[in-house]
Amino acid sequence: MPKSDNLFVCYTTVSRIPEAESLAEDIVKSRLAACVQIDSPITSVYRWKDKVEKEEEIRIVLFALESALPKLETFVADRHPYDTPKWVCCRAEKVSEKYLKWANEVCNLRGFI
Template identity: 40%
Template sequence: MPDSDADAPVTAYVTAPRDAAADLASRLVDARLAACVNVVDCTSTYRWDDAVHEDEEAILFAKTTADRYPALAERLAGWHPHDVPCIERIDAADAHGPFAAWCAGAVVDAE
């Protein structure tokens, strides 16, 4: 298990255009804001400007810690091509101890 609540694993759930997903994932890992990012293709159906839209998108599952999540969300909102990006936090209630420790070590702020 993590050493502290700040090291607790958190997953950011993000949707993005498919052509932006790989870049966003790489930037998050490179900036040490995410330990890893899984990218999964999806189709999103949503209401925007009073009309229903359907777009081919990607879901990014970015693994980070509770401590690093605010910086991840802020930076991601700036990088994201949408004006109102979907960025949601999922807290891990019972993460596998070795995974939690690896995740915490991978997102240590190098600054």
């Protein structure tokens, strides 16, 4: 197995559950994230084209290795239904050894990263 990698937690949103499920499944199948969680609907308030908008969205939380972030960002952007998708990633400062080992095992296969 390659050297252990740092874990990042990334966020994006979509407007419907089927979009979230499809994106999540494609990401996990591609081994770009160890796990993807789909949250219940949230309310987002934001400015778009100089107007304040309020929309119900589905939040997607991705648990990915640092080495995969460039490919993952491109993957999400290419498949995302929004013109300007949210893409925010934060390094996980404390991760259990077992979880990090598992994430590295399921994501670090030759040819993917």
